[in-house]
Amino acid sequence: MYGVIIALIPAVLASILYFGWGAVIVISAAVFSSVLFEFLIQKFLLCKKTTIHDGSAIITGLLLSLCLPSNFPVWLIIPGSLFAIGVGKLSFGALGNNPFNPALIGRVFLFISFPAKMASWPDAQGFQTQYVDANTGATPLSIIKEGLGKGDSISHLMDKIPTYQQLFFGNMGGSIGEVAAIALILGLAYMLLRKIITWHIPVSIIFTVVIFTGILWLINPEQNADPLFHILSGGILLGAIFMATDYVTSPMTGKGMILYGICIGILTVVIRRFGSYPEGVQFAILIMNGFVPLINYYIKPKRFGEEVTNG
Amino acid sequence: MSKMLKTFRKGGIHPPEYKLTGKNPVKILPLPEKVTILLSQHIGVPAIPVVNKGDTVKVGQLIAQGRGFVSASIHSSVSGKVVKIDSIPDHTGYKKPAIVIEVEGDEWEENIIKSTDLRKDITLSKDEILEKIRESGIVGLGGAAFPSHVKLILPKNKKAETLIINGVECEPYLTSDHRLMLEYGEEMMVGIHILMKVLNIRKAIIGIENNKADAVCFLKDISSKFPGIEVYPLKVKYPQGSEKQLIEALTGREVPSRKLPIDVGVIVHNVSTAYAVYEAVQKNKPLINRIVTVSGKSLKNPSNFVVRIGTPVRFLIEAAGGLPENTGKVISGGLMMGKTINSLDVPVIKGMSGILVLPEDETKRKSIEPCIRCSKCVTICPMGLEPYLLMPLTQNGSFYRLEKQMVLDCIECGSCSYICPSNRPLLDFIRLGKTEVTKLINERK
Numbered sequence: 126m127y128g129v130i131i132a133l134i135p136a137v138l139a140s141i142l143y144f145g146w147g148a149v150i151v152i153s154a155a156v157f158s159s160v161l162f163e164f165l166i167q168k169f170l171l172c173k174k175t176t177i178h179d180g181s182a183i184i185t186g187l188l189l190s191l192c193l194p195s196n197f198p199v200w201l202i203i204p205g206s207l208f209a210i211g212v213g214k215l216s217f218g219a220l221g222n223n224p225f226n227p228a229l230i231g232r233v234f235l236f237i238s239f240p241a242k243m244a245s246w247p248d249a250q251g252f253q254t255q256y257v258d259a260n261t262g263a264t265p266l267s268i269i270k271e272g273l274g275k276g277d278s279i280s281h282l283m284d285k286i287p288t289y290q291q292l293f294f295g296n297m298g299g300s301i302g303e304v305a306a307i308a309l310i311l312g313l314a315y316m317l318l319r320k321i322i323t324w325h326i327p328v329s330i331i332f333t334v335v336i337f338t339g340i341l342w343l344i345n346p347e348q349n350a351d352p353l354f355h356i357l358s359g360g361i362l363l364g365a366i367f368m369a370t371d372y373v374t375s376p377m378t379g380k381g382m383i384l385y386g387i388c389i390g391i392l393t394v395v396i397r398r399f400g401s402y403p404e405g406v407q408f409a410i411l412i413m414n415g416f417v418p419l420i421n422y423y424i425k426p427k428r429f430g431e432e433v434t435n436g
Numbered sequence: 437m438s439k440m441l442k443t444f445r446k447g448g449i450h451p452p453e454y455k456l457t458g459k460n461p462v463k464i465l466p467l468p469e470k471v472t473i474l475l476s477q478h479i480g481v482p483a484i485p486v487v488n489k490g491d492t493v494k495v496g497q498l499i500a501q502g503r504g505f506v507s508a509s510i511h512s513s514v515s516g517k518v519v520k521i522d523s524i525p526d527h528t529g530y531k532k533p534a535i536v537i538e539v540e541g542d543e544w545e546e547n548i549i550k551s552t553d554l555r556k557d558i559t560l561s562k563d564e565i566l567e568k569i570r571e572s573g574i575v576g577l578g579g580a581a582f583p584s585h586v587k588l589i590l591p592k593n594k595k596a597e598t599l600i601i602n603g604v605e606c607e608p609y610l611t612s613d614h615r616l617m618l619e620y621g622e623e624m625m626v627g628i629h630i631l632m633k634v635l636n637i638r639k640a641i642i643g644i645e646n647n648k649a650d651a652v653c654f655l656k657d658i659s660s661k662f663p664g665i666e667v668y669p670l671k672v673k674y675p676q677g678s679e680k681q682l683i684e685a686l687t688g689r690e691v692p693s694r695k696l697p698i699d700v701g702v703i704v705h706n707v708s709t710a711y712a713v714y715e716a717v718q719k720n721k722p723l724i725n726r727i728v729t730v731s732g733k734s735l736k737n738p739s740n741f742v743v744r745i746g747t748p749v750r751f752l753i754e755a756a757g758g759l760p761e762n763t764g765k766v767i768s769g770g771l772m773m774g775k776t777i778n779s780l781d782v783p784v785i786k787g788m789s790g791i792l793v794l795p796e797d798e799t800k801r802k803s804i805e806p807c808i809r810c811s812k813c814v815t816i817c818p819m820g821l822e823p824y825l826l827m828p829l830t831q832n833g834s835f836y837r838l839e840k841q842m843v844l845d846c847i848e849c850g851s852c853s854y855i856c857p858s859n860r861p862l863l864d865f866i867r868l869g870k871t872e873v874t875k876l877i878n879e880r881k
Contacts, residue, residue, distance in 0.1 A: 126808075176806075179805065219806065220808060222806070323815075372809050372810040373808050373809050375809075377811040377822065377824065378814060426821070428693065429446060429818065429845065430695070431692075
């Protein structure tokens with residue numbers, strides 16, 4: 126578990142670099158309140174052995190904070206953490222039993238309950254000292270979504286959004302952890318190298334998004350953004366690398382993981398392109414979390430001696 | 437050795453090897469004062485004693501006759517007087533019938549050839565050899581102790597194409613097979629030729645993990661003198677010494693669920709078994725001793741000993757420098773699959789390849805954490821099972837579902853318990869589940 130925390134360090138550093146004090150406050154508030162709620166609920170409400178030493182509450186707090194805007198007020202982070210830990214995890218019987226990713230549960234709770242607060246995204250313009258009063262703008266995805274809704278075409282809208290280089294290094298509006306693609310990819314490389322996760326889930330999600338958006342883009346480039354833009358903007362990398370790969374809520378076999386990844390990729394693009402929200406990763410992952418028991422039931426590892434190969 | 441070494445495809449782990457005794461030549465252990473020879477040292481029906489209390493016996497004399505097809509005869513490993521025929525606790529802790537002999541001198545049966553000259557010419561016929569192997573009480577010496585002659589009598593409609601000789605020794609610490617290949621290599625090769633003659637096949641493959649490069653080189657050198665025998669180095673990976681995994685590594689064939697190696701045209705014997713066959717057929721010597729590795733990081737002199745069957749484990753540990761003070765467990769067999777013994781008085785049996793002494797801090801179980809479904813156990817299971825699922829199914833008593841999840845295919849290699857980051861005792865529960873499912877199947881009959 127602590128390996129995942131190490132893998133998140135580049136993303137945390139990048140967020141502080143781009144958003145300044147806001148990021149520091151949001152991250153510390155989320156991590157601290159998540160751990161505290163886990164401790165309090167287990168100790169006094171459930172009267173059980175506390176499990177904060179396993180580090181999973183820290184990860185939940187980190188992941189929750191990384192998908193919030195840097196001007197998100199602390200008085201809303203606290204109920205978000207409470208919902209993530211209390212409802213998302215402990216109500217199902219603590220670590221190992223939660224069907225849905227607790228951090229995403231917390232995120233969606235905040236997203237649906239406080240849509241206005243979750244739609245003002247400070248620009249990532251280097252270390253800033255403002256917090257709730259930071260300059261805000263729209264994310265590249267919402268620029269595209271709104272523009273297309275008004276009948277604008279992609280070629281016009283592309284002028285309003287950051288360049289690919291900026292997308293890659295994180296100079297755009299968005300949640301504090303999702304903007305710097307490079308930091309997330311570093312985390313992925315670390316987790317693959319240390320064999321904390323396997324390639325199946327991140328690769329299948331990203332590959333599916335590239336193929337699906339590529340097809341749409343080839344059909345009508347005036348109405349659909351290109352695959353590279355889709356990968357680098359929004360939460361696809363954060364979701365594919367850190368959220369969908371959560372051990373507890375992802376399938377057990379390689380084949381199952383690939384199916385799960387492909388479905389997340391397709392759902393994400395469908396929500397982004399045809400749904401009413403600009404971003405769909407969070408819902409795609411939560412929906413597929415619900416299918417994981419079914420995937421584990423039907424997709425079994427290849428048993429030894431199942432097909433006799435005489436070679 | 438530039439080309440890729442063979443190994444099995446699915447799963448597997450790399451535990452630390454700890455082969456402390458790989459360079460220690462085999463030493464002959466002096467005779468103990470008393471030996472306890474168990475009547476059930478093999479899979480199958482226990483042998484029936486043919487001596488009485490007070491009888492004098494010689495080394496190699498038949499003291500218990502195997503009965504039925506799957507059984508093995510037992511011979512006295514010492515000369516002396518039978519003092520007791522009684523039930524005594526064996527290495528599993530259960531009481532089993534045994535013959536206790538007080539050692540007097542070292543007088544061997546006359547027909548046993550004691551000289552160490554290599555006898556290469558195989559004069560006996562196929563049937564005579566088979567009878568000799570059966571009479572000599574030879575069992576699989578890799579650990580399972582399945583009577584060897586049973587494996588050599590093929591079902592009528594089955595044909596053996598390849599004989600695989602298992603020199604993998606993938607368990608940490610153990611080096612008894614390694615030393616045997618180095619020190620008794622030629623005898624073992626003759627033994628393989630004998631087995632080939634019985635099975636009427638022309639090709640034998642010796643599979644050896646590449647951490648025993650000296651044994652691979654030595655056997656490759658001498659294999660030119662023994663036509664039909666090939667030596668294959670294998671990539672180091674646990675549990676390669678498991679029969680099904682070894683067959684797959686060497687031939688690419690997978691033995692189907694609940695079938696035998698012969699169903700894919702293969703017969704597997706251990707290197708030590710091949711050596712025992714040589715001794716029985718060429719020297720008239722029944723199975724009365726074996727090489728046992730006595731090892732452990734805290735032991736003063738970890739060693740490989742030639743031990744008479746029935747020698748108490750205590751005697752072996754004394755010879756290796758005595759039991760260290762901080763000992764937590766003494767294990768019979770390998771580190772991964774061996775079982776803890778609860779008394780040092782248990783005797784050495786035919787299938788015991790090692791005695792491991794582990795310090796207390798290494799034997800304590802860590803606290804069990806919840807399963808986080810990291811899928812590591814599924815990835816490393818060499819049989820393609822799902823240990824994370826088998827454990828709760830056993831706990832809940834869902835034995836029908838357990839059977840459907842092919843729990844009986846488990847080879848009990850322990851890789852899942854080893855790899856689990858939450859220290860879950862997966863194998864312990866799977867073993868329990870296997871017992872319950874076997875009961876269920878027997879009830880149905």
